[in-house]
Amino acid sequence: MPNGPDHSPLHISLNPSGTERADAARNRRLLLAAAKNLIDHHGAAAVTMEAVAREAGVGKGTVFRRFGSRTGLMLALLDHSESEIQQAYLSGPEPLGPGAPPLDRLLAYGRARLKLTSDHLDVLLEAGAGAEDFMSHPVARTSTQHVQILLRQLGFDDSLDFLALTVQAPMSASSVRYLLVDVGLDLDTITRQWQEMVTALVTGHHRD
Secondary structure, X not given: OOOOOOOOOOOOOOOOOOOOOHHHHHHHHHHHHHHHHHHHHHOHHHOOHHHHHHHHOOOHHHHHHHHOOHHHXXXXXXXXXXXXXXXXHHHOOOOOOOOOOHHHHHXXXXXXXXXXHHHOHHHHHHOOOOOHHHHHOHHHHHHHHHHHHHHHHOOOOOOHHHHHHXXXXXXXXXXXXXXXXXXXXXXXXXXXXXXHHHHHHHHHHHHO
């Protein structure tokens, strides 16, 4: 089994040539860090072009020139966040990264994935992450392969396609939206209930 899945970003690069001047790359990182800080402390609704400019200490025009619109900014942030979570579970510190017991890694992955989905929910839904064919998208396939690796390490041998889908279903954009908006749960409750479900699944399998 390979050490980790092949990665593909959710969105095409905003820099198609593959090259970027050092100062432009630095500004991009600065603006994305400012946007992420706003999400972490105030929620996604707080991410406006003006707020990001103020947080980063630059003019609003700089943000517009770099990303074009709030949607462009959020897509770039989503792409950046996706790359971060992939690198974290491939080579980052425990428990998300290698070295921790597989159940700890799976629970850490679920926490990270649910937070990413919640942070970028509107953008994910607009980008088609709630569509029926999203499970065939490279990002979804990457996530599924990682979950299957951990499930196999936990002793599951059969029906990994079905089981991995079951484990990931509550993490999807459409599921998170339903649980947050229609059911009225908060992210902490969704995360706790997901962890309880996965822990019970693994514990029950080991008893059998």
